[in-house]
Amino acid sequence: MPPVTVLRAPRLIDGTGAAPVENAVVVIENGVVVGAGSARDLNIPTGAVVQPFDYPDCTLLPGLIDCHTHLVFSASDHALEDAINDPDETLLLRGLGNAQAELRCGVTTLRDCGGRGFLTVALRDAINRRLVTGPRILAAAMPITTTGGHLNFCGLEADGVLEVVKATRRLCKGGVDFIKVMATGGGMTPGTNSRAPQFTVEELAAIVAEARRLGGRHVAAHCHATQGIRNAVEAGIRTIEHCSWLHPTDGLEFDPRTVERMVEKGTYVSLTMGSERAAIKPADQLADWQRRAVDGYGPHFDLLRKTIRGGVRFIASSDAGVSRTFFDEYPLTLEVMVSLLDISPMEALRATTGRAAEALGISDRVGALVPGRRGDVAVVEGDPLADIRAMRRVRAVFRDGRAVVEGGMLG
Ligand SMILES: [Zn+2]
Structure with missing residues (x-):
């Protein structure tokens, strides 16, 4: 008989956007969800093979x-100096520690x-082989950037259509799950321009086409500048990261037509609420540069709400x-979405479960507690629909039906 995990709690939010279910049970068999819903409607297995968990x-x-x-x-x-100067061994061990910090927040896929x-x-491969415990990882490895461009120290500079196609092939050969491209400059890399595109539509479209040809891989594009967002959307990029709407010289520049194009083309916006978490933290926990940044966030949040x-x-x-964006603070990401972007708790939860899985092309496996998906479960104290801060109180985390975090500790 296969091992069966049965979880019970007063409430279930399944990740599809459906209303919460009360008096809930999730049944996981061989790592896969076989039942999830109200205890009244489910056949709940019993006996020696069942491992019960009550919350x-x-x-x-x-x-x-x-x-x-x-x-x-x-x-x-x-963070910049560490990323450039630390040896590979340090980076790899740091990566494991960081992945486990996210797992303790209930993040089972990143x-x-x-x-x-x-x-x-x-x-990713070490975690998949169970050499170490961690979340599922979709890895881009090195982002594709221009010579001297954003995050060039990661090791993959490419200029022109031929070179970006070759870079895409090199990444796919190395086993990446998706491609990350730096469509504009970025704040972390001195000498780049966040307000200007790094790649043309033609170059971005060539990456999209080659990634699709080599196993249907998606492309994510880092986009701060409005023109960079436009280029990425027209090139058929799947997820726009940051979406900061920066004007070429000063301030911000919102483009409603580009928003319409995103809706037409099914583009997703990835709301990287990382440094923005400073806006909901006590001022005495912030560095001076963070306090100054928070003062300027109003218009940025306005445009994200419009988007x-x-x-x-x-x-x-x-x-x-990136600097001061800590791995163990993932719940604050959702709090910023709810408190500063006018997103309802249910929509914030969908954006980190069902819809995230759909955007990443993995909704056949994860993102919802429905039969057939992997038995990945986050158990939080209280009701996050009533108060999203409940997401800070993770009681347990399951991966493939196995308890990997209990009482805040790795299992
Ligand atoms: Zn980033």
Whole structure:
């Protein structure tokens, strides 16, 4: 008889957007959900093969998905220097520690949006082989960037259509799950311009086509500048990371037509609420540069709200790893979405479960507690629909039906 895990709690939110179920049970057999819903409607197995878990004051959720991390980055005030100077061995061990920190937050799947070399591929494989405990990882390995471009120290510079196609082939050969491209400059890399595109539509479209040809892989694009967002959307990029709407010289520049194009083309916006978490933290926990950044966030949040109101599908992500964006603070990502972007708790939870899985192309496996998906479960104390801060109180985490976190500790 196969081992069976039975979880019970007063509440279940299944990740599809459906109303919560009371007096809930989730049944996992051989790592796969075979039943999830009200205890009244389910055949609940009993006997020696059943491992029961009761959580009388908790909510059962699908394991969370963080759609944007940098596992090998340190999140310290010197994240750039650490990423450039630390040896591979340090980066790999740091990556494992960071992945486990996310797991303790209930994140059972994360998409790593760029690190040095192929380290995140090795980390993914070690976790899959159960050499170490961690979340599922979708790895991009090195982001494709221009010569001297954003995160060029990761190791993959390419200029022009031929070179970006070759870079895409090199990444696929190395076993990446998706491609990350830096469509604009970024704040972490001195000498780049966040307000200007790095690649043309033609170059981005060539990456999209080659990634699709080589196993139907998706492409995620880092986009701060409005023109970079436009280029990425027209090129058929699957997920727009950050979506910061920066004007070419100063301030912000919202483009409603680009929002319409995102809706038409089914583009997802990945709301990397990482450094933005500073806006909901006590001021005495912030560095001076963070306090200054928070003062300027109002217009940025306004435009993200407008983007969302335009009907674009959004997903949750942290950008953890860049300076002061810590891996163990994933719940704050959801709190920023609810308190500053006017997103309901239910929609925030969907953005980190069912819709995130759909955007990442893995909704056949994870993202919802429905029969046929993997038995990944986050158990939180209280009711996150009543108060999203409940997501800070993770009681247990299951991966493939196996308890991997209990009482905040790795199982
Ligand atoms: Zn990033």
